[in-house]
Amino acid sequence: MFKQITEIFDLIDDAGVNCSKVAEFFTSKNAKIVLTKTVKCKKGITGFIKITVPGQNGKVSGGRAPTLGIIGRLGGVGIRPNKVGVVSDADGAIVTLSCALKLLDMQKKGDFLEGDVILATQICPSALIQPHKPVPFVTSPADMKTINKFEVDKAMGAILCVDSTKANRIIKWRGFAISPTVKEGWILKVSDDLITIMEWVTGRVARVLPITMQDITPYGNGIYHINSIMQPATATDAPVVGVAITTEVPVPGCSTGSSHIIDIEEVSRFCIEVAKAFGKGECNFYDKREFNLIKRKYGSMKHLLTVGDD
Numbered sequence: 001m002f003k004q005i006t007e008i009f010d011l012i013d014d015a016g017v018n019c020s021k022v023a024e025f026f027t028s029k030n031a032k033i034v035l036t037k038t039v040k041c042k043k044g045i046t047g048f049i050k051i052t053v054p055g056q057n058g059k060v061s062g063g064r065a066p067t068l069g070i071i072g073r074l075g076g077v078g079i080r081p082n083k084v085g086v087v088s089d090a091d092g093a094i095v096t097l098s099c100a101l102k103l104l105d106m107q108k109k110g111d112f113l114e115g116d117v118i119l120a121t122q123i124c125p126s127a128l129i130q131p132h133k134p135v136p137f138v139t140s141p142a143d144m145k146t147i148n149k150f151e152v153d154k155a156m157g158a159i160l161c162v163d164s165t166k167a168n169r170i171i172k173w174r175g176f177a178i179s180p181t182v183k184e185g186w187i188l189k190v191s192d193d194l195i196t197i198m199e200w201v202t203g204r205v206a207r208v209l210p211i212t213m214q215d216i217t218p219y220g221n222g223i224y225h226i227n228s229i230m231q232p233a234t235a236t237d238a239p240v241v242g243v244a245i246t247t248e249v250p251v252p253g254c255s256t257g258s259s260h261i262i263d264i265e266e267v268s269r270f271c272i273e274v275a276k277a278f279g280k281g282e283c284n285f286y287d288k289r290e291f292n293l294i295k296r297k298y299g300s301m302k303h304l305l306t307v308g309d310d
Contacts, residue, residue, distance in 0.1 A: 019047025076127020115279025
């Protein structure tokens, strides 16, 4: 997928990039269902883009195949005027848009997935720097409620949330990791099917992102989060898995020249392979029988989806 990734990187490496320009690019690539929204707030302007690539038996065409959501989570693709160029935080957007472009290229050549794929991300070339230990984050001008409202679609039967996860001291490898599945406030076991796909794509043993109960609570509650990778799980009952792009040392989200195309390409291929399998019913994010047993024995954990009591 190097071709698609370099096209997308060149597209967003632009001080004037916005969701409209990205939408025009995808329309020129024969994307039929493209939605955009520009949000203006006190902290600045950001744009959202959502691309739906229909499958041959997907819900868009009246079929019954399940729909996969791929969300590229980030604060922004740049932090101008503080720094020039694409920041490390942009990796989630690059992966998501590259996957959309790859799926469209596949269809042009006659290859259609079984189910629909909905791909959503944020485009902001002038996002903000947020203090964070051990190294700074990039934060969006929009609040998390607004971000989730646009990016998390009710049609998504399961979600992969791709996020640059480099600003921490708990991950010590280059590449990517997947989180346990999160659903309705429960952190469930890591999906065996996703482990298999990850190992086949990378040719290495699977790597798992450690998350805590704190990470699956909403932003705005004053509690530490590793980053926003699990925030879609606060806005849907669908199973959510974080796909974390990682490094051996802490790397600020606001650093430029820190996106590694080899890692981005592996993540992108992983997402495409999950989309192929999920639409065919060959990739389960969680065990439905066991989840029902958990809820019956221990009850609901949906209170974790709120900001909690003071």
